[in-house]
Amino acid sequence: xxxxxxxxxxxxxxxxxxxxxxxxxxxKGAKPEKIIRNMFRKQLCYLHLAIEESKVxxxxxxxxxxxxxxxxxxxxxxxxxYQHRGIGMKMMEYIREWSMNKTNVKSLVIEVESANTPxxxxxxxxxEKCGFTMxxxxxxxxxxxxSYRAMYLKMVPDTNVPEQGEKLFKYxxxxxxxxxxxx
Numbered sequence: 001x002x003x004x005x006x007x008x009x010x011x012x013x014x015x016x017x018x019x020x021x022x023x024x025x026x027x028k029g030a031k032p033e034k035i036i037r038n039m040f041r042k043q044l045c046y047l048h049l050a051i052e053e054s055k056v057x058x059x060x061x062x063x064x065x066x067x068x069x070x071x072x073x074x075x076x077x078x079x080x081x082y083q084h085r086g087i088g089m090k091m092m093e094y095i096r097e098w099s100m101n102k103t104n105v106k107s108l109v110i111e112v113e114s115a116n117t118p119x120x121x122x123x124x125x126x127x128e129k130c131g132f133t134m135x136x137x138x139x140x141x142x143x144x145x146x147s148y149r150a151m152y153l154k155m156v157p158d159t160n161v162p163e164q165g166e167k168l169f170k171y172x173x174x175x176x177x178x179x180x181x182x183x
Contacts, residue, residue, distance in 0.1 A: 137165025
């Protein structure tokens with residue numbers, strides 16, 4: 001498996017990964033393509049790709065949480081043809097190594113749905129297997145019907161990422177706000 005990280009928008013790459021992204025996130029908080037292009041224009045995000053047999057098997061969109069040494073995993077999706085092969089876990093290992101070696105990141109953060117459904121519980125178990133810790137605080141967005149919780153992974157002891165969900169969501173909301181501004 002090969003991994004790549006892009007810092008600039010590529011319509012050609014988006015045409016390849018768009019179906020994976022839409023399959024995973026349409027109706028579940030997907031940002032429109034226009035917003036993601038804006039995030040790249042403003043240098044707010046990175047696109048990580050896992051490539052298997054010359055095809056994109058998984059993607060992740062990440063961004064720096066301003067004011068912290070943390071990287072937020074905004075989206076992670078594995079193509080349905082490649083699921084249940086450990087590719088999501090390999091992608092997380094790559095992001096972890098990449099962020100520690102190529103940036104000043106010391107922690108990873110993700111927001112997950114808080115609903116008590118089998119699908120949500122399975123996703124949360126994946127993140128826990130990746131080493132993330134769930135926070136207690138449940139966050140409600142004005143514009144999204146689902147409630148969310150934050151999870152964090154401290155990769156080194158001396159990180160400045162807060163362990164309290166309420167504090168983490170202040171940084172997460174700032175990231176989302178910056179993503180949508182100027183689009």
